[in-house]
Amino acid sequence: MLPRINDFLFIQVASSDEEEAQSVYKSRVADEDADSLYMEIPIHEPSGKLRKLYLGDELSIFIISPDGVKHYFNSYVTGYRDDVLRLVRIRKAEESSMTRIQRRSYLxxxxxxxxxxxxxxxxxxxxxxxxxxxxxxxxxxxxxxxxxxxxxxxxxxxxxxxxxxxxxxxxxxxxxxxxxxxxxxxxxxxxxxxxxxxxxxxxxxxxxxxxxxxxx
The missing domain is CATH 2.40.10.220 (predicted glycosyltransferase like domains)
Structure with a gap:
């Protein structure tokens, strides 16, 4: 299952700060093209704080399908686009690179x-x-x-x-x-x-x- 427009993304950002690396942020796919996804600025829901992303930031992302399966993939920030809201452009995942994990079962x-x-x-x-x-x-x-x-x-x-x-x-x-x-x-x-x-x-x-x- 590849991310599509309006899918929610759950994101961890690679960081040398341990607490930051474990934080999970939520975003939504607003648009896509052949090679990229355009997502809203991620938010840390417990605190309500937005997470600024920089070019080259490495991201670990998962989405959840309707049947409760988590689909994991890696990506990175490739740019930005100013729309009604500013969107972050990330590299689109390939089907072969995605990992599926059932809820309540573990890799x-x-x-x-x-x-x-x-x-x-x-x-x-x-x-x-x-x-x-x-x-x-x-x-x-x-x-x-x-x-x-x-x-x-x-x-x-x-x-x-x-x-x-x-x-x-x-x-x-x-x-x-x-x-x-x-x-x-x-x-x-x-x-x-x-x-x-x-x-x-x-x-x-x-x-x-x-x-x-x-x-x-």
């Missing part, structure tokens, strides 16, 4: 991220993720670590972003499956049971950036 991407794990408050160790998503992870660790199906873990995930900022995301998770591997390591699949929305959004953003890197 999972392969990623080797460091993870600090506490099992039953005593068994503490470091693991390395195999894949990561907004609903859970899988990770590798030493075979000697005690991990059983149904066990609750407390975890601190190291979350790196494209702009060089590194954050931590804390969550509690339940081991869905644990198995021994032929290489002598253990693998555990974990679903999140408790996670704050800001920490989940950190993970989702990292996954989105990682998938764009893999596409390139």
């Amino acid at each position: 999972r991407v392969p990623a080797e991220l460091e993870l600090a794990v506490s099992a039953r408050g005593q068994n503490r160790f470091i693991g390395i993720t195999d894949d990561v998503g907004g609903g859970g992870i899988s990770f590798y660790c030493e075979a000697s670590r005690l991990l059983e199906t149904g066990m609750e873990l407390e975890c601190w995930l190291l979350v790196p972003f494209k702009n060089g900022v590194v954050e931590h995301a804390f969550f509690k998770g339940e081991v869905i499956r644990a198995k021994m591997l032929e290489n002598g390591r253990k693998q555990a699949m974990v679903k999140f049971t408790t996670i704050s929305e800001p920490d989940r959004q950190k993970i989702i953003r990292c996954c989105f950036e990682r998938q764009l890197e893999l596409r390139k």
Whole structure:
């Protein structure tokens, strides 16, 4: 689903400021041509503040289809047009570059991220993720670590972003499956049971950036 006139866009602007990079702005497509979309100045709805955009600003954007599917794409600012209101011109997305994510389900991407794990408050160790998503992870660790199906873990995930900022995301998770591997390591699949929305959004953003890197 490509954005069309009158569709609403939900936008994050690439920034070295962590709080700013996580802010989501809303805009509307006012016009289009062969290569570009013309959108209204984005607004941060919680505060009511408009977001000024500059030439070359990199944007992560999603739209929501009527059936509740989010369609993600990357774009950047290419210019402006003065109409009744000033419009921002951005590069139009290609169908092949868009990522679909169902609501209440989360993109999972392969990623080797460091993870600090506490099992039953005593068994503490470091693991390395195999894949990561907004609903859970899988990770590798030493075979000697005690991990059983149904066990609750407390975890601190190291979350790196494209702009060089590194954050931590804390969550509690339940081991869905644990198995021994032929290489002598253990693998555990974990679903999140408790996670704050800001920490989940950190993970989702990292996954989105990682998938764009893999596409390139």
